[in-house]
Amino acid sequence: xxxxxxxxxxxxxxxxxxxxxxxxxxxxxxxxxxxxxxxxxxxxxxxxxxxxxxxxxxxxxxxxxxxxxxxxxxxxxxxxxxxxxxxxxxxxxxxxxxxxxxxxxxxxxxxxxxxxxxxxxxxxxxxxxxxxxxxxxx
Amino acid sequence: xxxxxxxxxxxxxxxxxxxxxxxxxxxxxxxxxxxxxxxxxxxxxxxxxxxxxxxxxxxxxxxxxxxxxxxxxxxxxxxxxxxxxxxxxxxxxxxxxxxxxxxxxxxxxxxxxxxxxxxxxxxxxxxxxxxxxxxxxxxxxxxxxxxxxxxxxxxxxxxxxxxxxxxxxxxxxxxxxxxxxxxxxxxxxxxxxxxxxxxxxxxxxxxxxxxxxxxxxxxxxxxxxxxxxxxxxxxxxxxxxxxxxxxx
Numbered sequence: 035x036x037x038x039x040x041x042x043x044x045x046x047x048x049x050x051x052x053x054x055x056x057x058x059x060x061x062x063x064x065x066x067x068x069x070x071x072x073x074x075x076x077x078x079x080x081x082x083x084x085x086x087x088x089x090x091x092x093x094x095x096x097x098x099x100x101x102x103x104x105x106x107x108x109x110x111x112x113x114x115x116x117x118x119x120x121x122x123x124x125x126x127x128x129x130x131x132x133x134x135x136x137x138x139x140x141x142x143x144x145x146x147x148x149x150x151x152x153x154x155x156x157x158x159x160x161x162x163x164x165x166x167x168x169x170x171x172x
Numbered sequence: 173x174x175x176x177x178x179x180x181x182x183x184x185x186x187x188x189x190x191x192x193x194x195x196x197x198x199x200x201x202x203x204x205x206x207x208x209x210x211x212x213x214x215x216x217x218x219x220x221x222x223x224x225x226x227x228x229x230x231x232x233x234x235x236x237x238x239x240x241x242x243x244x245x246x247x248x249x250x251x252x253x254x255x256x257x258x259x260x261x262x263x264x265x266x267x268x269x270x271x272x273x274x275x276x277x278x279x280x281x282x283x284x285x286x287x288x289x290x291x292x293x294x295x296x297x298x299x300x301x302x303x304x305x306x307x308x309x310x311x312x313x314x315x316x317x318x319x320x321x322x323x324x325x326x327x328x329x330x331x332x333x334x335x336x337x338x339x340x341x342x343x344x345x346x347x348x349x350x351x352x353x354x355x356x357x358x359x360x361x362x363x364x365x366x367x368x369x370x371x372x373x374x375x376x377x378x379x380x381x382x383x384x385x386x387x388x389x390x391x392x393x394x395x396x397x398x399x400x401x402x403x404x405x406x407x408x409x410x411x412x413x414x415x416x417x418x419x420x
């Protein structure tokens with residue numbers, strides 16, 4: 035599955051990856067507590083040489099083809115350039131999953147400091163509050 | 173209150189079926205998700221395999237080009253040695269001509285000296301065909317002969333040394349050329365093998381991606397089958413509920 039140091043995508047399996055991702059989350063966001071019960075059912079982890087390096091979830095609304103990217107996170111102490119590249123791959127994979135389920139719109143509700151990165155990925159932000167970003171998948 | 177009971181039964185039965193529907197959708201959705209992940213990974217594997225193929229092929233081509241360039245350079249070096257050998261031979265021939273001319277000049281000079289000696293003897297009234305004058309003339313002739321032989325020997329030695337040097341230079345050129353040819357052949361063969369290895373690695377990568385895709389398809393099929401099974405068991409239990417409450 036893994037060739038060299040290329041990242042491959044795997045489903046998020048709570049028993050396998052939960053502890054690692056919770057540790058990342060608590061290290062990166064000590065002011066909040068990681069709540070596994072709040073995670074949407076569709077989650078993926080990025081693996082490099084079989085070890086998790088990033089995780090992200092997709093909350094799929096019922097009846098409307100809109101899915102939200104949730105709780106993207108990378109392994110702490112990852113170089114910014116690598117973290118961005120890995121998140122782009124994670125978003126691409128989640129977009130592919132969304133499309134496979136006939137969901138045509140991705141949405142994000144990010145913190146202000148990552149808006150630029152998300153805009154460079156193709157998200158357009160709502161012009162009044164600038165809080166919600168959307169990306170058409172087709 | 174008693175008339176509510178059957179309705180509750182029907183509601184419970186309906187809820188079970190709806191639950192089964194949701195559950196069926198979830199199994200199906202999981203299969204689809206797994207297939208999408210597998211396809212994404214397979215596409216990445218294909219991309220990497222292609223990239224690796226291009227890199228390895230470029231490397232093999234560079235190796236071949238480098239081998240040719242090295243060969244060309246060493247061929248020029250060998251040619252320079254051949255040219256050098258020819259130049260040394262030319263030098264030897266030139267020197268030979270000079271030496272021959274010098275020898276001839278020396279002989280003439282010495283013969284002239286001998287003639288002067290003869291004239292001096294004749295002027296003194298001595299007879300040159302006997303006694304000391306004869307000895308003097310004989311010694312002079314011997315000296316001239318020895319000098320000529322020594323000069324000739326020395327010239328020959330110089331000539332053979334130059335020709336040997338030229339031969340060694342030519343041999344060096346031939347060996348350098350043979351070595352360069354061998355190295356080039358070896359490098360070109362190695363580059364060819366690297367090219368084959370690249371192709372083989374690419375095919376392995378593509379097979380791997382096909383397997384990944386097939387894994388995703390299998391997950392999707394399993395999801396569909398599970399969806400059917402869940403729906404059947406859901407309907408079954410719903411019917412069971414209905415039957416139970418009807419009987420009550």
